[in-house]
Amino acid sequence: MTSSSGLDLLPILAAARARIAPHIHRTPLWRSALLSRMTGADVYLKCELFQKTGSFKPRGMLNKLMSLTAEQKAKGAITFSAGNAAQGLAYAGGIVGVKAVVVMPETASPIKAQATRDYGGEVIQKGDSAQCYAHSLELVKERGYTFVSSFDDETLMEGHASLGLEILDDLPAADTVIVPIGGGGLIGGIIKGLRASGSKAEIVGVEPTGAPAMHNSLAAGKPIRLDRVSTIADGLAAPYAGEACFPLVRGAASGVVLVEDDEIAEAIRLLLFRCKLLAEGAGASSVAALVTGKVKAKPGAKVVCVVSGGNIDPARLKSLL
Numbered sequence: 001m002t003s004s005s006g007l008d009l010l011p012i013l014a015a016a017r018a019r020i021a022p023h024i025h026r027t028p029l030w031r032s033a034l035l036s037r038m039t040g041a042d043v044y045l046k047c048e049l050f051q052k053t054g055s056f057k058p059r060g061m062l063n064k065l066m067s068l069t070a071e072q073k074a075k076g077a078i079t080f081s082a083g084n085a086a087q088g089l090a091y092a093g094g095i096v097g098v099k100a101v102v103v104m105p106e107t108a109s110p111i112k113a114q115a116t117r118d119y120g121g122e123v124i125q126k127g128d129s130a131q132c133y134a135h136s137l138e139l140v141k142e143r144g145y146t147f148v149s150s151f152d153d154e155t156l157m158e159g160h161a162s163l164g165l166e167i168l169d170d171l172p173a174a175d176t177v178i179v180p181i182g183g184g185g186l187i188g189g190i191i192k193g194l195r196a197s198g199s200k201a202e203i204v205g206v207e208p209t210g211a212p213a214m215h216n217s218l219a220a221g222k223p224i225r226l227d228r229v230s231t232i233a234d235g236l237a238a239p240y241a242g243e244a245c246f247p248l249v250r251g252a253a254s255g256v257v258l259v260e261d262d263e264i265a266e267a268i269r270l271l272l273f274r275c276k277l278l279a280e281g282a283g284a285s286s287v288a289a290l291v292t293g294k295v296k297a298k299p300g301a302k303v304v305c306v307v308s309g310g311n312i313d314p315a316r317l318k319s320l321l
Contacts, residue, residue, distance in 0.1 A: 028047050030045050042303065046166075048306060048309065049277060062159060086116040112313075164189060187214075208261060223243050224241065
């Protein structure tokens with residue numbers, strides 16, 4: 001077994017979980033009677049929208065920043081992000097004592113940009129995602145920052161694995177876990193956690209039809225970059241599949257299904273009005289995949305939908321309602 005999978009990885013994941021535990025919430029796994037009736041499965045929601053900063057991102061960001069050398073910590077860390085990873089890095093930087101710099105697109109939600117500042121991060125807004133990435137690398141050279149990928153990093157995924165370990169704590173007999181995919185960091189972490197623990201649960205990824213980077217990468221047999229992305233689920237709008245994430249998904253996930261934006265919107269409304277959870281598009285995509293039948297669950301199967309975040313833009317929520 002290598003460091004990316006297998007039982008020998010479990011002590012590393014357990015150490016990462018213990019390291020970050022004082023600084024994150026142990027989020028609940030709640031059974032949904034409504035979704036169980038709708039689908040015939042035994043459906044549970046992993047409510048990661050209640051996590052610090054409103055998404056799963058602090059798990060990996062904390063583990064990554066805590067792993068830096070003293071010299072790297074002194075110089076600071078940088079990433080590019082439209083929102084959730086930005087807040088995650090800023091929050092983690094405040095905990096670890098590392099300057100956090102985030103390059104965000106000019107079109108990024110003003111609320112997410114302000115939240116990143118409120119967590120102590122320095123926000124630089126620069127063009128589109130490609131320009132943000134390029135500017136981040138320029139600042140790495142100019143100022144000596146450590147670049148922290150928002151998803152494509154083994155240490156980051158080892159932090160995210162704590163979410164998978166929590167699922168198994170609460171539901172050891174989980175049959176299926178449905179996970180939203182942007183670049184693949186969250187599903188990569190969950191794969192690490194479940195497989196290192198010996199779980200045989202089926203792991204299914206879900207992406208929007210307007211941002212199918214991992215889906216298309218699996219079809220191509222290698223990580224690919226999309227020419228453009230367009231989806232209401234901005235947390236899933238990564239333009240490429242992670243190099244470190246791709247082999248984990250190809251090797252351990254049963255596949256990646258695609259959902260339409262209107263199906264995601266309906267899942268947001270369903271979670272809000274019937275389950276009393278305000279999820280963002282990324283977080284609701286797992287539920288969309290299940291209720292539309294894109295993920296086919298056997299009657300009575302124990303299915304976990306990872307509701308990965310709740311940082312929905314108010315203007316978008318208004319339009320959906």
